[in-house]
Each structure stands twice: as C-alpha cells, then as structure tokens.
Amino acid sequence: MGSSWEIPKNLNWDKIKDDAIGIDLGTTRCCCAVSRSKGVVETVALDNSGERLLPSFVGYDEENVKCGQIVIDRINNYSNSTVFDIKRIIGRKFSDIIVDPSWTFSLKSDNNNNPLIQTEYCGNLITLSPSQVSATLLKHVKTESEKFQGKKLKNVVVTIPAVFSGQQCNDTIQASNLAEFNSVTLLPEPVAAAFSYFFDREIPNNSNMPLFDLGGGTLDVCVFRIFNNKINIISKSGDSEIGGRNFDNVLFEYLKQKLKNDFNINNIDKKKYKLLSKCQEIKETLSVVNDYSFDVSDFETSINAFIKITREKFEQLSLNLMEKIKTTINMALNDKGEGIRPNEINSILLVGGGSRMPMIKNLLHNIFPDAEQRIKINPDEAVAKGAAYYACHLISNQVMKDQILAESNSEFRNENVFLKDIKNGPDEVASTLLGRGTMESSIVIFPHGLIEGETTLIGKHWLLGFKGH
Known part of the structure; x- marks a missing residue:
C-alpha cells in the first residue's frame, strides 16, 4: 500500500x-x-x-531582485543575470544534473557534490545555492x-x-x-490536484483513478484509490526531465534549422529566448487550432515569409517525448507490483498545462479507452x-x-x-x-x-x- x-x-x-x-x-x-x-x-x-x-524566472541585474515575466522580457539584455529551472536543480547531486543548453547561468560543485549556481548580480559574479x-x-x-x-x-x-x-x-x-x-x-x-477536484464534488468510493500531471518541467503519474473520504496512492511514477518545456524545445530545434537552411539565418542564438517564447505560444495555439504561421520577419526584418507549422508536424516532432510519457504511464500502472489493468479505469484526472495538448489526450485515450478524461478544473491552478x-x-x-x-x-x-x-x-x-x-x-x-x-x-x-x- x-x-x-x-x-x-x-x-x-x-x-x-x-x-x-x-x-x-x-x-x-x-x-x-x-x-x-x-x-x-x-x-x-x-x-x-x-x-x-x-514565470519561475529570477533576475539579478539590479539591486532589487525581480521575478516573473519582467525577467523574461529583459533576458536578451540581461541573460548573464537570469536564473530559471531551479526545480530541476534543487536537492540533486551536481553529477546527476543534465545541463540544459538554454541555461543562462553556470553550475559548479561544492566539496560534497552539491550544485551551486553562478550568475551576475549588478555585474558582479555571485554564487547561490538552489535553495x-x-x-x-x-x-x-x-x-x-x-x-x-x-x-x-x-x-x-x-x-x-x-x-x-x-x-x-x-x-x-x-x-x-x-x-x-x-x-x-x-x-x-x-x-x-485531487484535493482541488474532489473538494466540492462527489467522491467515487473504492475506485481506482489515475492522475496525469504534465507541468512545465516535470511529469507525475499516479493511481489512487478513494475509500472513506481518503486518497490512497497505490502506485506512482514520474520523470523530472519531461515537461511542457521539452515540447517547446523540439519546436525550437525545428525552427532553428528551418531558419538556417531555408533563409540562411545563422545568428538565431542571439534571439534564442525570443524564439523559445514564440515556441511556447505555438505549442499552446496548436492545442486549439490545426496550424500556425510563423513570421520569419520577427527574426530577420529583411525577409517577408512565413513557416507553416501544423499540429501533425508538431506531433511528429514530439514522438520521442510521447514514448517516454507512455513508458512513465506504464511504470505507474505496474509500480509496486500492483499490475493495474487499463480496462479497470473509468476516469482519469488531467492536470498541468501540458495536459491540454491533443496528442496527450489521444495517448491517454489509447491507453485508457473506456476512461472519462476529467478537466473540469483549471489545470494551471x-x-x-x-x-x-x-x-x-x-x-x-x-x-x-x-x-x-x-x-x-x-x-x-x-x-x-x-x-x-x-x-x-x-x-x-x-x-x-x-x-x-x-x-x-x-x-x-x-x-x-x-x-x-x-x-x-x-x-x-x-x-x-x-x-x-
């Protein structure tokens, strides 16, 4: 149990x-x-x-440290003073951390293999703990x-x-x-998330219910059983290296190559964070519509052209990520030898902004064909x-x-x-x-x-x- x-x-x-x-x-x-x-x-x-x-971004470029969207808006000019993705670093050993090429800060190890973050505060190099x-x-x-x-x-x-x-x-x-x-x-x-859902709803007693939580940086999948007003987690799995940002990254790499190969734009790294922000917008838009027209002039004013990105193309680019997510779901179903059969599931809770993507909903439908997908609460909140x-x-x-x-x-x-x-x-x-x-x-x-x-x-x-x- x-x-x-x-x-x-x-x-x-x-x-x-x-x-x-x-x-x-x-x-x-x-x-x-x-x-x-x-x-x-x-x-x-x-x-x-x-x-x-x-946004979980912290900016150290001024005496008064800033957080949120204002840090993202200033990141091109103050990238050396910006720290983010801290949840992927905190509490881990330095040798276990996979460095993301988009990070604007550097990591070093202390004497006990714990990570320390180096960034600039008002132009001076400082060292901070993840905490x-x-x-x-x-x-x-x-x-x-x-x-x-x-x-x-x-x-x-x-x-x-x-x-x-x-x-x-x-x-x-x-x-x-x-x-x-x-x-x-x-x-x-x-x-x-389950508390939020069941706080003012009828509680299905003695039933197994998976919860799928695809946040910006992590994936959690668990199966819980509700009995006598209590939630009992009976199995779980997760991946701290998979989240919505990974889907942004596959779009980033695709567009970076398209800009280079089709339009000879080679300096995209100078506008890396602008493109990453655009990729997040594309991802969210493709959850609602079937295609998106990417304006090349946003990155090279002398070129009047568009790159059409379809939902189908996005899903094709994301196949490796989807396989990892499928593996995580299967691991949750078999955690601790529970051996939960998908046909035993009649409903599943979806949480996290990533759960809005149609490819995620389709994957869950394929695994749990008889389950109702419950998104009756704001998955972001x-x-x-x-x-x-x-x-x-x-x-x-x-x-x-x-x-x-x-x-x-x-x-x-x-x-x-x-x-x-x-x-x-x-x-x-x-x-x-x-x-x-x-x-x-x-x-x-x-x-x-x-x-x-x-x-x-x-x-x-x-x-x-x-x-x-």
Missing part, C-alpha cells in the same frame, strides 16, 4: 479565516491560492498586470499574497512532485524558511488551490507543524514503517506528536518512515517507528 491523505471536508472556516496559503512552486511557473471569507479559495495575482501564473534562488521566488509570492490578504502569512503548504527525494524535500523546506515562512508543509502535487484547501484543513484541525507529506526515495526504503499505534495516516501522526520537542522541531513523514529532528533541515534525526517485513 502507498500513502493516505484525508480529503479536506467539513472545515471550520471560523478558525481558518484568511490565514491559509498554498503555493504551487513550479519548474516554469508558480501559482498561489489563499483562503478568503465564507469558505472561498482564490488564486492571487502575482505581478502588476494581474497574472496569476508567475536561495527558490527562496527568492517564494518570498515574491509571499509578499504579493500578503498584499492581497492585507496581513502577514506565517504558515504555508508548498507542493512538490510525488517522486521528489528526501534531499529535494529538505531543500524545499529550507527555501521556504529562507522566504520567512514559519511552518512548512510539503504536499505531493498529484494529491493537491488546480495544484495551488488543492494546496490551499489542505492548508485550510491543517488550520481547521490545528495541525501546523513542519511536515513532509511526500512519497520519496529516501534512505528508508522499507514500505512498512509506522509510528506504533498510529493507524490513520499522517494527520494523526502529526496530531499525536504536537506536544513533542520544541516549537522549532520538525516532523518529517515519508511513506518509508517518520523522522523527528530539531530543525527543518534533515540532518540529526531519529526514526520514531519501524516495522520490519
């Missing part, structure tokens, strides 16, 4: 008020939701233009949310991929603390709203200790790790331990074990409960 989470229901809104905040800290975009009056959860505008999806960069994004989101709520927000639920390792969870908590959150709960993104609902649940039940509620590849690989006499999942564990330790202590809950330590950093810790095979 996997992990279990109670779906937030019957919340005490008099306790919650406007104190709950959930953050989807995405590879390419961040989204935030907060509790409002009368039991409403709303997403927050994260920049001056009112956009609720904040520091991630903290800058979180601090920006926190500031904008506090403006929206008109008050300080101390406790947060931050979402993470279901396949994040213990170190990745650890570093995300550190980033949240650096952003001045007092209490941090990490929640798997698929679980958050579902994870953030689910995190906010869970924050409401924690406040309502007075459980605001630091927790990691995540499947992980931690050092504790024995599936049968429990706190003795605790049978009802992580909420009861957290409630039971509420009086233990100091206010600064953290509770770390993995499906593989439960650890308690004196700080939010997983360093000195001990296993509270273990049940062997």
